[in-house]
Amino acid sequence: MSARRIREARRSGKIALVVHPSLETLASFQAVLTKNEFVAIIARDLPTALLAITQHRLDVAIISSRIQEGGDGWALAGVIHLACPEAFVCVTSATDPDIFILQAAINNGAREVYLESNPVSEIVKSILSHIDPAAQKKASEDRVQ
Amino acid sequence: MPSQRSILLVDDERSILETLKIIFEREHYHVSTAASCAEALNILQDGHRFHAVITDLNMEEEDIGLKVVAAAIKLRPRPAVVICTGYPSLENSRHALDLGVDYMAHKPVELTELISALNRLVSRPRLGASRK
Numbered sequence: 538m539s540a541r542r543i544r545e546a547r548r549s550g551k552i553a554l555v556v557h558p559s560l561e562t563l564a565s566f567q568a569v570l571t572k573n574e575f576v577a578i579i580a581r582d583l584p585t586a587l588l589a590i591t592q593h594r595l596d597v598a599i600i601s602s603r604i605q606e607g608g609d610g611w612a613l614a615g616v617i618h619l620a621c622p623e624a625f626v627c628v629t630s631a632t633d634p635d636i637f638i639l640q641a642a643i644n645n646g647a648r649e650v651y652l653e654s655n656p657v658s659e660i661v662k663s664i665l666s667h668i669d670p671a672a673q674k675k676a677s678e679d680r681v682q
Numbered sequence: 683m684p685s686q687r688s689i690l691l692v693d694d695e696r697s698i699l700e701t702l703k704i705i706f707e708r709e710h711y712h713v714s715t716a717a718s719c720a721e722a723l724n725i726l727q728d729g730h731r732f733h734a735v736i737t738d739l740n741m742e743e744e745d746i747g748l749k750v751v752a753a754a755i756k757l758r759p760r761p762a763v764v765i766c767t768g769y770p771s772l773e774n775s776r777h778a779l780d781l782g783v784d785y786m787a788h789k790p791v792e793l794t795e796l797i798s799a800l801n802r803l804v805s806r807p808r809l810g811a812s813r814k
Binding site: 619622634635636639640642643644646647648649650 | 770771772775776778779782783784785786788799806807
């Protein structure tokens, strides 16, 4: 991501951070988020993610619950929630959310948990409906017309 | 809003209510208590404002504490909202996440973690709080 594009995104106010160990998944999220007028900052590991947090005011954060080892994504979600309290922070999980996953989401400030097996486009669509319900409603009305 | 940090504790078990009251008063909180969902809703509707609300879920009915959560979350300034439950389920956990609960503790509660979480939550800027 060029510095110029990040500056432009800051002006329009839509920056998303995606943290996931799989490059393929990161590329999918980046493509869908860009299509939805976000600038997607991607990170495969915790140091890169932490660097991104120090340099950007995030609007959305999509964090894998497993970055380098099981469960380390939850702590990162908590850090992002503290650093950017207005950001929509969500976590992707390889398994169906149970009571402990939902508890981890609540206690780390995540607003939603998504199954990693869900299509990336569905996850982004759901995120958009959370952060801008009016725009999402209008978009679906436009599609109906 | 008083300068001392204030919390509303909601639990239908008097022993838990009294124990938590003593513990949080030691942490320099001003503590109000309610022994039922109905009592808690009356307190919240009477215009009392708190920095945090800690509620049980199963009281008069199963998961009725979620009504306390929903009422607390609508307040401005918005208090930190914490659930302490001995009966977590997928349904009530999901509902708590959707409502925007700040912290969920499963009983038996690890007190040092609860106190630490509460201190962190009440010291953050709160939605609807005026800046001085």
